[in-house]
Amino acid sequence: MEKIKDERLKLKNLKNIRIAYVIQTLGIIAILGYDFVTKGINGMTDNPLWFVFIITTIVTAYLSMNISVDHEGEKKDPKKGLKIHLIVLVSICVTSAILLPLIDEFNIINVLLIPGIFFVCGLAPILYLYRLRKKKNEDTE
Known part of the structure:
Protein backbone atom coordinates (compact mmCIF):
# COMPACT_ATOMS: atom_id res chain seq x y z
CA MET A 1 0.00 0.00 0.00
CA GLU A 72 -7.79 31.83 17.67
CA GLY A 73 -7.68 35.03 15.67
CA GLU A 74 -6.40 37.52 18.17
CA LYS A 75 -3.61 37.13 20.65
CA LYS A 76 -5.07 36.27 24.04
CA ASP A 77 -3.27 36.75 27.33
CA PRO A 78 -2.94 33.26 28.81
CA LYS A 79 -2.74 34.54 32.39
CA LYS A 80 -5.95 36.54 32.06
CA GLY A 81 -7.77 33.51 30.64
CA LEU A 82 -6.36 31.32 33.42
CA LYS A 83 -7.57 33.74 36.09
CA ILE A 84 -11.06 33.94 34.58
CA HIS A 85 -11.35 30.16 34.24
CA LEU A 86 -10.13 29.61 37.81
CA ILE A 87 -12.62 32.14 39.18
CA VAL A 88 -15.48 30.39 37.34
CA LEU A 89 -14.27 26.95 38.49
CA VAL A 90 -13.95 28.03 42.13
CA SER A 91 -17.39 29.67 42.04
CA ILE A 92 -18.91 26.44 40.66
CA CYS A 93 -17.21 24.42 43.40
CA VAL A 94 -18.29 26.80 46.15
CA THR A 95 -21.86 26.92 44.84
CA SER A 96 -22.04 23.13 44.74
CA ALA A 97 -20.62 22.95 48.27
CA ILE A 98 -23.31 25.35 49.45
CA LEU A 99 -26.20 23.62 47.63
CA LEU A 100 -25.26 19.98 48.37
CA PRO A 101 -26.19 20.11 52.09
CA LEU A 102 -29.74 21.00 51.04
CA ILE A 103 -30.15 17.43 49.77
CA ASP A 104 -31.14 15.13 52.63
CA GLU A 105 -28.93 12.17 51.69
CA PHE A 106 -25.62 14.07 51.57
CA ASN A 107 -23.26 14.11 54.51
CA ILE A 108 -20.20 16.30 55.15
CA ILE A 109 -17.81 13.93 53.36
CA ASN A 110 -19.85 14.17 50.15
CA VAL A 111 -20.11 17.94 50.51
CA LEU A 112 -16.31 18.17 50.53
CA LEU A 113 -15.60 15.33 48.10
CA ILE A 114 -17.88 16.30 45.20
CA PRO A 115 -16.66 19.94 44.87
CA GLY A 116 -13.10 18.63 45.22
CA ILE A 117 -13.67 16.27 42.31
CA PHE A 118 -15.21 19.13 40.31
CA PHE A 119 -12.13 21.23 41.04
CA VAL A 120 -9.58 18.58 40.06
CA CYS A 121 -11.50 17.59 36.92
CA GLY A 122 -11.93 21.23 35.92
CA LEU A 123 -8.36 22.21 36.71
CA ALA A 124 -6.80 19.73 34.27
CA PRO A 125 -8.33 21.21 31.07
CA ILE A 126 -7.85 24.76 32.34
CA LEU A 127 -4.12 24.20 32.85
CA TYR A 128 -3.85 22.39 29.51
CA LEU A 129 -5.53 25.29 27.70
CA TYR A 130 -3.24 27.75 29.52
CA ARG A 131 -0.18 25.77 28.42
CA LEU A 132 -1.40 25.67 24.80
CA ARG A 133 -2.02 29.43 24.71
CA LYS A 134 1.30 30.17 26.38
CA LYS A 135 3.14 27.95 23.89
CA LYS A 136 1.34 29.61 20.97
CA ASN A 137 2.28 33.08 22.22
CA GLU A 138 5.91 32.03 22.61
CA ASP A 139 5.94 30.57 19.10
CA THR A 140 4.54 33.74 17.53
CA GLU A 141 7.08 36.01 19.26
Missing part, protein backbone atom coordinates in the same frame (compact mmCIF):
# COMPACT_ATOMS: atom_id res chain seq x y z
CA GLU A 2 1.41 3.38 -1.01
CA LYS A 3 1.53 6.39 1.25
CA ILE A 4 -0.94 9.11 0.26
CA LYS A 5 0.86 12.24 -0.94
CA ASP A 6 -1.98 14.25 -2.44
CA GLU A 7 -3.41 16.78 0.03
CA ARG A 8 -6.92 16.43 -1.36
CA LEU A 9 -6.86 12.68 -0.75
CA LYS A 10 -5.50 13.18 2.77
CA LEU A 11 -8.34 15.58 3.52
CA LYS A 12 -10.88 13.15 2.03
CA ASN A 13 -9.42 10.35 4.16
CA LEU A 14 -9.69 12.49 7.30
CA LYS A 15 -13.31 13.31 6.47
CA ASN A 16 -14.04 9.59 6.06
CA ILE A 17 -12.45 8.86 9.43
CA ARG A 18 -14.56 11.62 11.00
CA ILE A 19 -17.75 10.16 9.51
CA ALA A 20 -16.83 6.69 10.79
CA TYR A 21 -16.16 8.16 14.26
CA VAL A 22 -19.54 9.90 14.30
CA ILE A 23 -21.36 6.71 13.28
CA GLN A 24 -19.46 4.71 15.90
CA THR A 25 -20.26 7.28 18.60
CA LEU A 26 -23.95 7.31 17.65
CA GLY A 27 -23.97 3.50 17.86
CA ILE A 28 -22.41 3.60 21.33
CA ILE A 29 -24.94 6.22 22.45
CA ALA A 30 -27.78 4.09 21.08
CA ILE A 31 -26.56 1.00 22.96
CA LEU A 32 -26.10 3.01 26.17
CA GLY A 33 -29.54 4.57 25.69
CA TYR A 34 -31.08 1.12 25.35
CA ASP A 35 -29.29 -0.01 28.52
CA PHE A 36 -30.52 3.12 30.30
CA VAL A 37 -34.13 2.45 29.31
CA THR A 38 -34.06 -1.28 30.13
CA LYS A 39 -31.65 -1.47 33.09
CA GLY A 40 -31.55 2.05 34.45
CA ILE A 41 -28.57 4.28 35.12
CA ASN A 42 -26.63 1.59 36.99
CA GLY A 43 -27.01 -0.87 34.14
CA MET A 44 -25.83 1.73 31.68
CA THR A 45 -22.72 2.67 33.67
CA ASP A 46 -21.85 -0.99 34.26
CA ASN A 47 -21.58 -1.55 30.50
CA PRO A 48 -17.93 -1.46 29.27
CA LEU A 49 -19.07 0.77 26.39
CA TRP A 50 -19.67 3.48 28.99
CA PHE A 51 -15.93 3.65 29.70
CA VAL A 52 -15.11 3.65 25.97
CA PHE A 53 -17.58 6.49 25.45
CA ILE A 54 -16.19 8.55 28.34
CA ILE A 55 -12.56 8.06 27.30
CA THR A 56 -13.19 8.91 23.64
CA THR A 57 -15.17 12.00 24.65
CA ILE A 58 -12.34 13.22 26.88
CA VAL A 59 -9.68 12.57 24.22
CA THR A 60 -11.78 14.32 21.57
CA ALA A 61 -12.27 17.32 23.85
CA TYR A 62 -8.54 17.64 24.54
CA LEU A 63 -7.65 17.30 20.85
CA SER A 64 -10.23 19.90 19.84
CA MET A 65 -8.82 22.32 22.43
CA ASN A 66 -5.50 22.17 20.62
CA ILE A 67 -7.17 22.99 17.31
CA SER A 68 -9.27 25.82 18.76
CA VAL A 69 -6.20 27.49 20.28
CA ASP A 70 -4.36 27.26 16.96
CA HIS A 71 -7.25 29.00 15.19
